Amino acid sequence: MKMPDPDADVIARREDILTAMRSIVPGEGVIADATGMAVYESDGLTAYRQLPLIVVLPETVEQVSAVMAYCNDHAVKIVPRGAGTSLSGGALPAADAITLGLGKFNRVLEVDYENRCARVQPGVTNLGITHAVEAEGFYYAPDPSSQIACTIGGNVAENSGGVHSLKYGLTTNNILGIEMVLPDGEILRLGGKHMDAEGYDLLGLMTGSEGLLGVITEVIVRILPKPTTARALMIGFESSEAGGQCVADIIGAGIIPGGMEMMDRPAIKAAEAFVQVGYPLDVEALLLVELDGPSVEVDFLIERVREIAEALGYVSMRISENEEERLQFWAGRKAAFPAIGRLSPDYYCMDGTIPRHKLPEVLARMSKLSDKYELGVANVFHAGDGNLHPLIMYDANKPGELERAEDFGSDILRLCVEVGGVLTGEHGVGVEKRDLMEEVFTEDDLKQQQRVKCAFDPNQLLNPGKVFPTLHRCAELGRMHIQRGQMPFPDIPRF
Amino acid sequence: MVEIFKPETTAQVVDAIAWASGEETPVEILGTGTKRGFGRPMGDGNRTIGHTVDLSGLSGISLYEPEELVLSAWAGTPLAEIEAAVAEKGQMLAFEPPGLAGLYGGPGGTLGGMIACNLAGPRRIKAGSARDHILGIEAVTGRGELIKSGGRVVKNVTGYDMSKLLTGSFGTLAALTQITIKVLPSPECVETIVLKGLDEADAVRAMALALNSSHEVSAAAHFAAPLSVGFDGAGEALTAIRVEGFIPSVSARSAALQEQWGAFGAVTTLDADASRSFWAGVRDVTPFTDAEKPLWRLSVTPSQAPAIVAAIGDPTFMDWGGGLIWCSSEAAEADAIRGVLAAHGGGHATLIRASEDARRTAGVFEPQPAPLAALSARVKDSFDPRHILNPGRMYEGV
CATH class of the missing domain: 3.30.70 (Alpha-Beta Plaits)
Known part of the structure; x- marks a missing residue:
């Protein structure tokens, strides 16, 4: 992965920049020694490492604004960072860029039960929001697997989902407003406690923009009353086709489960070996279906799902009778990543999304790719929304294996695009999938996205080297090719 | 002379807009024109609208897979056609798009018009608005370039969410040509719980109590006395909530909510048919x-x-x-x-x-603080640097 060449001029000015940062953010909030900065050299995509120019950890929005205004005036790039759990290198530092960590923005500012929302700082963890409101029977719905560590600011930047997103939506559907700082230091508020911020949907645009448009300094999230009951079914099938059909039939019956996850044989085997919760080892696909809501509804739907699975001839089925069993069913799925980690020195987690009915085809072709690259792969699948996480097993200490794993991963993502899906469902493009963007988008598509970036960040200082494969200067992007002349379309009906 | 161009293919939309851009001739982007009264009168300074690009010829459902909960259609497809197609499979557009024909006169509108205005009905509080259900979009920018964003899958962070940016942009950034939306199963059953005679403060308190419960209320409305007439209020204020879903679940939740609301006065209920017409009235204002x-x-x-x-x-x-x-x-x-x-x-x-x-x-829309207005103007310029698409419809100079 080629990152932009560091700007030698900026690196030469490091002492001046450091002095300026210390005048804005006092004390321990500026880190400049290599040991102190080492913590920030990577994110969840650990294959890539780079020490930042300087690490700055502001505590107030005014400090964020002052840092950004200085950087804008002095042509210094900025990489925003939350908890650094990105799996796509979204928070990967650059040698000529300040890493701006929002970790000190870690307070829940207000919980407003009357209006079912909470105002939080971006460094509050995803689970921290739920902890702040659960005593009153509420929760924050999106629940990415990293929810213990990942922050709400990062969730907004990546539009994070989680296992409940089919029923409860993604981050973008669960926030009402943000406060953000533009690259020139301007502080803006989008939305509030009311619904549907008017004007262009800049809140929707910011969500999933991977830190390229602005730095988020506050988030207003919706909170929901917690469902009273949840029960799960664990259903084994002899083929991924049968498992996929079961998912289609459940949705076809008008049922939207709270969670619906599928695992393939290698993933089942790895999970069972790790947590020993009684996963069936003689099936090709294991489907976990969770129903939540009022107990009457849950019991009713459990029975309907059981009938659907029965009609398809399941191999094995268990239905949770209590909370302990339900959590046990999930334990294997939730431990799938570390379970693979036990089998293989390293693994590479992919994140494509596909139309659900393409799953059997994608799995079959992935198995062929696995033979070709001589690397094992296990699959966990958010079956409800088509988000597929293949885990490629490799050993970084064996020469060439990392490169082979990356090529294998790229082929999987190309396959996802070919069947009508996309490169990334929830991990983001970051640096990891940057050079695959042309598989999905035309040059015109990408240029228009970069023009939008220029509307926010005309000097292109924010999160450099991420998302876009080819850099264009904003002035160049803004130019128009003018075609004048007589109406070139005599064939268009007109009145 | 103002002409109306009625393209029938995406390529023709590109041609028409590229030409208008070359000529710096502002154009009105139109579906069936039912919501023409929504927004500022168009025109940008001294320039007036030169021609109309009527997208109603770009019509039809191009993909509908009920089991995948996804539907794509051309922007000019009548909304009624889409709602009929999904109803046939027991599904719906969960954000309950309002029919504003009653407000503006004229027949029902198009999918493109509804997305361009980001409309939503009473279920907004539970299911979101149009922008929450859009998965992908194809559109022609003011530069005369065809772009796409999103796709046909729910979970997607591949590139900026331009689909949301274009939703609710009133045709000022790009002319929508094809739209992909999420559809959801229709509820098996619906019931409405009604309280009469509450003042606004008690009504909001009662609605908040219900919305804060775990009973999944899907709508909550209140009419003061003079306006409640069409809703059987008979001279009294009327407060109502809706529960939807599978029959046993609706029965149980309705019973629990009726008990909860008993503290505010005598509770009555509306059955499924009465509920549907009640909430259609709320939706359509x-x-x-x-x-x-x-x-x-x-x-x-x-x-x-x-x-x-x-x-x-x-x-x-x-x-x-x-x-x-x-x-x-x-x-x-x-x-x-x-x-x-x-x-x-x-x-x-x-x-x-x-x-x-x-x-x-x-001014039709809430005036924006200066920094936000400036950012909106820069976003407009990035799509439509010559301000030829519906200029001034949202804000002056945008």
Whole structure:
């Protein structure tokens, strides 16, 4: 992965920049020694490492604004960072860029039960929001697997989902407003406690923009009353086709489960070996279906799902009778990543999304790719929304294996695009999938996205080297090719 | 002479807009024109609209896979055609797009028009608005370039979410050509629980209590006495909530909510048919359809609704548990209404219906703070540098 060449001029000015940062953010909030900065050299995509120019950890929005205004005036790039759990290198530092960590923005500012929302700082963890409101029977719905560590600011930047997103939506559907700082230091508020911020949907645009448009300094999230009951079914099938059909039939019956996850044989085997919760080892696909809501509804739907699975001839089925069993069913799925980690020195987690009915085809072709690259792969699948996480097993200490794993991963993502899906469902493009963007988008598509970036960040200082494969200067992007002349379309009906 | 171009292919839309851009001729982007009265009168400084690009010829459902909960259609497809197609498979557009024909006159609109205006009905509080259901979009920018964003899958962070940016942009950034949306199963059963005679403060309290319960209320509205007539209010104020879903679940939740609401007075219920027509009335704003007076839509912090209603003093009704207030006030009251909102937790006031003059002077949309207005203008320029698409429809100079 080629990152932009560091700007030698900026690196030469490091002492001046450091002095300026210390005048804005006092004390321990500026880190400049290599040991102190080492913590920030990577994110969840650990294959890539780079020490930042300087690490700055502001505590107030005014400090964020002052840092950004200085950087804008002095042509210094900025990489925003939350908890650094990105799996796509979204928070990967650059040698000529300040890493701006929002970790000190870690307070829940207000919980407003009357209006079912909470105002939080971006460094509050995803689970921290739920902890702040659960005593009153509420929760924050999106629940990415990293929810213990990942922050709400990062969730907004990546539009994070989680296992409940089919029923409860993604981050973008669960926030009402943000406060953000533009690259020139301007502080803006989008939305509030009311619904549907008017004007262009800049809140929707910011969500999933991977830190390229602005730095988020506050988030207003919706909170929901917690469902009273949840029960799960664990259903084994002899083929991924049968498992996929079961998912289609459940949705076809008008049922939207709270969670619906599928695992393939290698993933089942790895999970069972790790947590020993009684996963069936003689099936090709294991489907976990969770129903939540009022107990009457849950019991009713459990029975309907059981009938659907029965009609398809399941191999094995268990239905949770209590909370302990339900959590046990999930334990294997939730431990799938570390379970693979036990089998293989390293693994590479992919994140494509596909139309659900393409799953059997994608799995079959992935198995062929696995033979070709001589690397094992296990699959966990958010079956409800088509988000597929293949885990490629490799050993970084064996020469060439990392490169082979990356090529294998790229082929999987190309396959996802070919069947009508996309490169990334929830991990983001970051640096990891940057050079695959042309598989999905035309040059015109990408240029228009970069023009939008220029509307926010005309000097292109924010999160450099991420998302876009080819850099264009904003002035160049803004130019128009003018075609004048007589109406070139005599064939268009007109009145 | 103003001509109406009616392209039948995406390539023809590209041709028409590239030409208009070359000529610097502003064009009106139109579906069937049912919501022409929504937005500022167009024109940008001294330039007036040269031609109309009518997208109603770009029509038809191009993909519908009920088991994948996804539907794609050309922008000019009548909304009624889409709703009929999904209803046949027991599905729906969960955000309950309103039919504003009653407000503006004329027949129902198109998918493109509904997305361009980002409309949503009473289920907004549970299911979101149009922008929450859009998965992908194809559109022609003011540069005459065909772009796409998103796709046909729900979970997707591949590139910026331009689909949301174009939703609610009133045709000022790009002409939508094809749209992919999420569809959901229709509820098996619906029931409405009604309380009569509450004032605004008690009504909002009752609705909040229900919305804060785990009983998954899917709509909550309140009508003051004079406006409740069409809803069987018979001279009394009327507060209502809706429960939807599978039959046993609706029965259980309705019973629990009736008990909870018993503390506020005598509770009655509406059956499925009565419920459907009741909420269709809320959705389509029927209390204000025939009024000659201007109509405002206020999006506010729900708990502030009683104070806002009292401060405004004109006929109002509330949806979204108080988060949405419809009110019939003069356009000249714009500053006063916006002042009331600013003093009560913020929000925005939209002048939904008024004369052309009034819409030009009062401003249809909430004025934006200068830095936000400047950013919006830069976003506009990035799509449409020569300001040829629906110029001025949202804000002056945008």
